[in-house]
Amino acid sequence: MSEERQLLVGIDLGRTISQISCFDSKLYEPVPxxxxxxxxxxxxxxxxxxxxxxxxxxxxxxxxxxxxEDFIHLDNIxxxxxxxxxxxxxxxxxxxxxxxxRFLLKELSLLKxxxxxxTIKKLVISTEDRDSKAIPIIKDACGxxxxxxxxxxxxxxxxxxxYYAVSQPQELWINNVGMFEYNTxxxxxxxxxxxxxxxxYIVGVDKKDLSDVMPYSILLENDDIRIxxxxxxxxxxxxxxxxxxxxxxxxxxxxxxxxxxALKELCTGRRVFRGQNLFTKGACxxxxxxxxxxxxxxxxxxxxxxxxxxILIRTYHNAEFGEVAxxxxxxxxxxxxxxxxxxxxxxxxxxxxxxxxxxxxxKAHILSLNGFIGRKNKMTRFTVRIRFASKNTCIVxxxxxxxxxxxxxxxxxxxxxxxx
Numbered sequence: 001m002s003e004e005r006q007l008l009v010g011i012d013l014g015r016t017i018s019q020i021s022c023f024d025s026k027l028y029e030p031v032p033x034x035x036x037x038x039x040x041x042x043x044x045x046x047x048x049x050x051x052x053x054x055x056x057x058x059x060x061x062x063x064x065x066x067x068x069e070d071f072i073h074l075d076n077i078x079x080x081x082x083x084x085x086x087x088x089x090x091x092x093x094x095x096x097x098x099x100x101x102r103f104l105l106k107e108l109s110l111l112k113x114x115x116x117x118x119t120i121k122k123l124v125i126s127t128e129d130r131d132s133k134a135i136p137i138i139k140d141a142c143g144x145x146x147x148x149x150x151x152x153x154x155x156x157x158x159x160x161x162x163y164y165a166v167s168q169p170q171e172l173w174i175n176n177v178g179m180f181e182y183n184t185x186x187x188x189x190x191x192x193x194x195x196x197x198x199x200x201y202i203v204g205v206d207k208k209d210l211s212d213v214m215p216y217s218i219l220l221e222n223d224d225i226r227i228x229x230x231x232x233x234x235x236x237x238x239x240x241x242x243x244x245x246x247x248x249x250x251x252x253x254x255x256x257x258x259x260x261x262a263l264k265e266l267c268t269g270r271r272v273f274r275g276q277n278l279f280t281k282g283a284c285x286x287x288x289x290x291x292x293x294x295x296x297x298x299x300x301x302x303x304x305x306x307x308x309x310x311i312l313i314r315t316y317h318n319a320e321f322g323e324v325a326x327x328x329x330x331x332x333x334x335x336x337x338x339x340x341x342x343x344x345x346x347x348x349x350x351x352x353x354x355x356x357x358x359x360x361x362x363k364a365h366i367l368s369l370n371g372f373i374g375r376k377n378k379m380t381r382f383t384v385r386i387r388f389a390s391k392n393t394c395i396v397x398x399x400x401x402x403x404x405x406x407x408x409x410x411x412x413x414x415x416x417x418x419x420x
Contacts (some may be wrong), residue, residue, distance in 0.1 A: 007118050010283030011125045017044045019280040030284035033110050037062050049074040082134050101141040122291040124153045124283040126160040158205050160282030162301050167285040175245040182253030186211020189238045200298045224258035231262050249274040300330040307333050309420045312353040326386040329357035333388040354420045394418040
């Protein structure tokens with residue numbers, strides 16, 4: 001008897017720290033998953049390995065950081081996989097994907113301590129940057145671990161932030177929501193706005209890079225007064241004339257005493273929350289939605305990676321006309337790849353409809369079938385495939401499949417680009 005897949009898991013795969021959480025159906029919220037380090041559990045796991053030269057033992061997490069000089073120390077794993085397929089340290093060659101796969105295996109294996117009889121239904125991995133090279137490597141590594149794309153989503157911190165924010169009580173997102181993130185890459189500010197004029201609500205996020213005015217290196221000066229002044233000045237500028245009543249603060253840069261003092265000043269008229277698990281929890285909430293068990297069906301999440309329109313085809317099915325969705329607003333443009341088979345019934349065209357969720361406008365696009373007028377009715381089957389070349393450019397592919405022995409396929413393929 002196969003194991004029932006029911007775990008909804010979120011991982012924040014950062015450059016230096018990774019965290020994992022799992023959705024608890026009883027508490028109805030994500031709970032952290034930790035590894036034992038000594039007598040305590042650590043939930044912020046360093047993304048690092050240390051390999052024993054003598055017996056090839058691989059230590060990970062804090063154990064790796066504490067290993068002596070006789071170990072091969074391996075860090076900056078995420079940056080390495082983006083820059084090269086393999087790398088060398090002290091004469092030893094490592095393959096980037098294999099290193100990442102080993103780390104993910106160790107992290108996912110922690111779930112067995114908490115849920116020994118369950119397997120993963122949906123896994124969402126959140127990364128700092130949705131780098132085009134990192135995504136396929138992460139997916140390949142997970143695939144080799146048995147987690148295929150039907151159970152896996154890789155998304156950005158911005159997307160995890162959106163899922164986290166609107167999964168909180170409504171009073172926390174009734175107005176705009178802000179987030180300051182301060183890590184080794186510097187300071188950034190992301191603001192969520194929610195368009196409530198229509199249903200579903202449109203959730204968008206605008207991110208500003210503030211690392212030029214407040215780089216991470218400023219913390220090395222150990223001048224709390226100057227650091228506090230710099231942050232409050234930057235924060236007040238970002239929040240000026242903005243209806244932001246909830247602020248989240250995350251990142252290792254906010255761990256100093258100066259941060260506690262500075263955040264008190266931001267609390268005037270606002271609610272401020274500080275923590276390091278926002279992205280893993282946001283990924284976990286997203287996993288719940290992608291698994292079809294969520295409560296956010298009244299929202300559409302949009303950012304620069306997501307399409308703003310539904311793509312539909314008008315068909316006759318089960319004795320009635322209707323529209324079949326081939327892509328939905330809020331989907332990541334580079335992950336859309338869907339198809340449907342249709343058999344025209346005295347029709348000379350196929351109609352594709354784009355419906356913009358922001359403008360609430362619909363437009364019909366006609367694909368002519370004039371090249372097949374000579375065929376008998378209902379004797380041709382076409383495959384209509386939808387992909388995207390960019391966020392705003394849809395590729396519609398039409399393939400002639402014929403109709404078995406009665407009408408052989410010509411193997412002809414048409415492509416049309418539609419601007420949406």
